[in-house]
Amino acid sequence: MAKWGEGDPRWIVEERPDATNVNNWHWTEKNAGPWSKDRLKELLNDLKIAENGIDCKITEVEKIDGEASANNRKGKLIFFYEWDIKLKWEGLLAGAADKVKGEIHIPNLSEENDVSEVDMTVTIKGSGDEAQRVKAFMHNVGKSVIREQLTEYIRSLKQEFSKGLILPKKGEPQVKPDNVSTITSGFNKKVNMEPIITSDSKKIGCKLDTKSIELTESFQCRAQEFYDAMTRIDMVTAFTQGHVKMEAEKGGKFSLFGGNVSGEFRELVPGKKIVQYWRYKQWPEQHFSEVTFSIEEKDDHTLVTLKQDLVPTSELEQTRANWKHKYILGTITK
Template sequence: MAKWGEGDPRWIVEERPDATNVNNWHWTEKNATPWSKERFQQLFLDFKIAQNDMDCVVEAVDKCNGEATVNNRKGKLIFFYEWELVLKWSGCMLKNSALSHKGKLTIPNLSEENDLNEVEITVTIDESNDESETLKRFMYNVGRELIRKQLGVYIKELKEEYSKNLILPKKGADGSDADNSDANNLKNAAQKSKLPATGASTVASKAVGKSGNNSVGCKLDVRTLSMTEEFHCNANDLYNALTKADMLTAFTRAPAKVDAVRGGEFVLYGGNVLGKFEELVPEKKIQQSWRLKNWSSGHYSNVIIELDETASSTMMTLTQTGIPASEYDAMRTNWYRYYWHSIKQTFGFGASIADAL
């Protein structure tokens, strides 16, 4: 144990008078999901879209599935949101008739992965006729851009309002320093639609845990994680995504060092994930000694990834043993978020060709 005044200053509690999140080093998170759902309802309640003799209105949110979180990791703000929205709309042509036509606007994937102008919005109508088709074209050509502006309001408020107080002032610093830090981080976040490399460096970034304080010889409480995920690609493509440096760099959005041979080492997410390959069977199996940089010295988990190619997809099964017990839930979430979801988004492995037609 380090003597007083020695050791890594990140862990000296006295660094902040209230002993809370020293130097903003630890992962802190706010759940923005309930707030987001309520804000979507407010933004799209009786939202009018009119021009010349076209009079349309988004009446309400019919469906809202997803989640949103705001995180602080080492003084950096990370925004994660992923939403599927369905909006009900109606409209009429004032000069021709007073008949009202109804339809829906579907937003299948509003997320930090896409710029606003790339967000897909489909327009449908309940009954097709000359008037309704004209209104549908109007909503497609004019309405979609106004909908995107409303979505931009949501994203702006999420980043500029909901993330307040996540970054705390250090010892001797007043609130203005924290405000400046918030402002700088928010500015950086607004300039990047992709997950920052420093943020993506947490495949299980909460996994500091109590285990990091155990001395040599102490029993470590560990858990085993198993998960299965389907990818719409062949096994060779998925195998390459998990072993080739260029493909790992692409979906992690950070430089990757990979020596994909038995005994070869890998370093991902800015050095926060590291280990070595224990066994490699192309298109079938990848076994790794895997750890986070901030785990207790010398502690590795064992990761086995098995691939099973079917007629239309590849089933991936992951088994990870030796996870610190306190970090089990975070590990499951972050494997999905920063590996499987990101691979599907980056390489298009999330939907089959048949689904896309």
């Protein structure tokens, strides 16, 4: 048994309040599905939307299909949720005699999409000028109100299911949900890979101050295995725990973490080298860095040197930390 401060932290035993999951290393999971269905119904059912003489409300949450879970992976919180929602609504135009009825379909509420990007289709039963006016109101105003409720669902999901997933170590207080840095698998800004953007760096056409990053890591695998972990969509999906878009060929595009990281493969030498154009979504428009993985197989390990040129100076330290701890080098088993 390793002494405290020595050896692999996965195998260190320490005194802790619950005597389980030392260092929060092991994957733990909570099923958030039933809670999510109840919360979504609470937020959406009987939701009133009224403005400028038009009164509408959600009369029924007809369908909520999908799943949700909260996970602790190596001390990081990861939330998965995917919902297909159908709502019934009705509305009345001031002075009109008959109510307009219709449906709203939300097919893709998931961590892969920001709420502002979630599809939402509004339909009505019937026709006529009055019905079309109410439909237009729900399309323009109603969608915004519903998106606010979906945002509240995601916020409360993370608050509720952060409790107890990150366990305190000896001498540490219980972690409060508000202080937990969360990661989602999909394509949104909640991945803890959000660069700091200065107002100057957003100006298109201005000179951008850039620097380079160089990191070297040893991996207990063959060179080809590391290469596959970077280029095979099933393996990349496994360690990012989210949807991946990838065409591993020269000129092929890739997109990870909900589009927060995207780019293009510029050179691929199996087992030896990978060159990419690479950018964060929040970087100045059309600005790409160049990432080179040099892969060298040794007798008992594989040495990987990562060099990234043209990184905006304001992003340098955050980008370096993400490579080491959250993106690739920190997630592939070494």
